[in-house]
Amino acid sequence: MKVIRRALLLGLCLALLAGSALAEGFVNLGGEGCDQLWYRCSLADGRFILAGLRGEPGHYMNHKARLLCMNPDGTVSWEYIDPEGQSGMYSKAVVTDDGRICAVFDDSPYQDTQAMSLKFFTPDGQPEGKPVPLDFSLGMEYWLTSRGLLTRSYNYGLNRCEYIEFMAWNGRTLFRRRGGLPVSFGPDDGVIAEDDGLVLYGSEPDDEGTAAKIMKVDYDGNILWSSILPLETDMGSACLGICERTQDGRYIGRGHELSGNNYTYWKAVFSADGRVLSRKEISYDDNSGDETFDQDMMTEFRGKYMAMEVDSDGTAQEWTYRYLWFDADGNELGTTEVRIGKDTLPVPVYGADYVSYGGGDTISAGDYLWMLFTYRENNDDLEKEMGSCEVILARVPVL
Numbered sequence: 001m002k003v004i005r006r007a008l009l010l011g012l013c014l015a016l017l018a019g020s021a022l023a024e025g026f027v028n029l030g031g032e033g034c035d036q037l038w039y040r041c042s043l044a045d046g047r048f049i050l051a052g053l054r055g056e057p058g059h060y061m062n063h064k065a066r067l068l069c070m071n072p073d074g075t076v077s078w079e080y081i082d083p084e085g086q087s088g089m090y091s092k093a094v095v096t097d098d099g100r101i102c103a104v105f106d107d108s109p110y111q112d113t114q115a116m117s118l119k120f121f122t123p124d125g126q127p128e129g130k131p132v133p134l135d136f137s138l139g140m141e142y143w144l145t146s147r148g149l150l151t152r153s154y155n156y157g158l159n160r161c162e163y164i165e166f167m168a169w170n171g172r173t174l175f176r177r178r179g180g181l182p183v184s185f186g187p188d189d190g191v192i193a194e195d196d197g198l199v200l201y202g203s204e205p206d207d208e209g210t211a212a213k214i215m216k217v218d219y220d221g222n223i224l225w226s227s228i229l230p231l232e233t234d235m236g237s238a239c240l241g242i243c244e245r246t247q248d249g250r251y252i253g254r255g256h257e258l259s260g261n262n263y264t265y266w267k268a269v270f271s272a273d274g275r276v277l278s279r280k281e282i283s284y285d286d287n288s289g290d291e292t293f294d295q296d297m298m299t300e301f302r303g304k305y306m307a308m309e310v311d312s313d314g315t316a317q318e319w320t321y322r323y324l325w326f327d328a329d330g331n332e333l334g335t336t337e338v339r340i341g342k343d344t345l346p347v348p349v350y351g352a353d354y355v356s357y358g359g360g361d362t363i364s365a366g367d368y369l370w371m372l373f374t375y376r377e378n379n380d381d382l383e384k385e386m387g388s389c390e391v392i393l394a395r396v397p398v399l
Contacts, residue, residue: 027074030390032057037068037391039361039372040093041101043123046072046366051090051103054081055389065090065105069125072366074393078125085115094144096169099123102144105131118149143185145193152180166198166219175221182226183213189242192251197224201253203239204228212240212255214274227274233259240268242298244305246328250277254298254307267298267307267330280330282307299362301369301398304333310360321360321371325399336397338371362396369396 029037033055042048048070056062065088069077082088085107093103101121107114117131134142139162143150148168154161161180167173185191185202192199197218204213208231215226231238236259243253251270256263268279297308304325311320318341325333361372376389 025074025395027393028390029068029393031055033059033063034376034389035066035391036089036374036389037066037372039363040103041095042363042365043069043095044099047077048072048363048365049093049095049101050372051093052391053089061087061109064088065103065107067093067101067103067121067125070365070393072368074368074370074395080121080125080127082119090119092142092144094146096120097146098169100128100169101125102169104134104142104144106136143191145191145198147193147198148174150191150198154180164221166221174219177221181215181217181223183215192243192245194245199243199245199251201240201243203237208234210237210239212238212257212268214240214243214251214253214270216274225274227270227276229255229268229276229279232257232264243270244298244300247303248328250328252298252305252328252330254282265307267305267326269328269330278330282324297360297362299364299369301364303328304399306362308360308362321373321396323362323396334399336399338394338396340373340375340394369398370394371396 029035029050031054035053035055037050037052040049040051050068050070052066053063054066056064065082065085067080067090069079071077082090082105084105087107087109089106089108090103091106093101096102101123103119103121105115105117105119107116113136116134116136118134119131120128122128134140139154139156141152141154143152148166151165151167152161153163163176163178164180165173165176181200183200183202183204185200190200190202192201197216199214199216201214202212203210211231212229213226216224218224229238229240236257238255238257240253240255242255243251246252249272251272251274252267253270254265254267256265265282266279267282269277271277299306304327306323306325308324309322311322312318318339320337320339322335322337324335327333363370363372371394372391373394374389374391
């Protein structure tokens with residue numbers, strides 16, 4: 001029997017399905033302008049790094065790059081606002097193997113990139129060293145890992161990868177491979193750095209469609225192993241959207257397959273050498289709204305894992321973030337959820353009938369589990385709309 005407990009906490013409604021105590025708390029991380037933040041990485045002491053931008057009130061195109069370091073309990077450890085750039089943003093960040101924080105700085109006035117560089121910080125948020133310029137021409141893509149920077153040059157005109165390169169944080173190029181690697185991975189995830197090489201995951205097209213794939217290369221660029229998940233349908237399109245290494249050295253991932261207009265979502269477990277151990281379809285208790293937006297999200301918390309879906313009531317007045325919990329073998333354990341509505345937000349909007357919600361980054365931090373989301377009023381007055389953009393950190397119920 002499903003039991004739902006509800007509480008109204010300073011305007012934020014958090015609802016929990018049976019199996020755990022009601023979570024409490026939220027933190028407003030926004031200001032007076034249009035602010036955006038994304039979860040990017042965690043420090044060894046449990047603090048976590050949010051990266052994005054701080055908007056200038058009244059000028060929605062003017063903003064400064066922002067790094068925000070949060071303590072596990074949701075209090076602020078430190079904040080850094082970059083003075084450079086007219087429309088600055090920190091798009092990515094990672095904790096390097098020597099303990100520093102490396103972030104990608106992007107200055108894009110009117111969405112036209114003018115500068116891109118790597119900037120380094122101490123764990124206490126102090127800038128360190130000189131910025132390293134990056135080539136931001138079309139087709140250049142970057143992945144930050146704890147061990148170094150992975151670069152891919154892709155020729156969109158010829159639809160092929162020209163080369164892939166890995167550079168350690170000491171500046172030494174460990175390998176450069178022409179033609180890249182036989183896997184296509186996303187811009188934010190898709191790479192796990194380990195002592196003996198890189199695990200890459202995503203998809204690979206072939207004559208039968210596009211299949212989900214995981215593989216590992218050493219730091220000389222040699223392929224150590226690779227594995228493809230067979231398609232369930234003819235000419236389908238599948239992708240391993242996110243993957244993590246488990247405590248016992250295996251890999252657990254979440255992905256989807258598209259056939260026609262139908263999506264199937266699944267979780268898969270791989271051995272330490274990439275063999276497929278299991279693949280199980282994800283099944284939610286769909287008891288909410290008219291719209292469902294399933295995301296390739298997965299987070300580990302105390303040895304358990306979560307997948308997430310987002311439901312709307314069909315009017316964009318209330319959204320539900322539902323978490324499906326499962327163990328390292330892919331067995332389902334139960335669900336929890338966070339419900340957010342226009343009338344229960346911790347910061348009021350101006351009163352529009354339509355409110356946009358976004359985000360859903362889920363952050364595991366010691367004894368705490370948080371969700372990061374944004375919302376703003378949809379309004380004909382663009383200045384007013386962008387001024388209503390807020391960033392909220394909400395406590396997530398756990399099993």
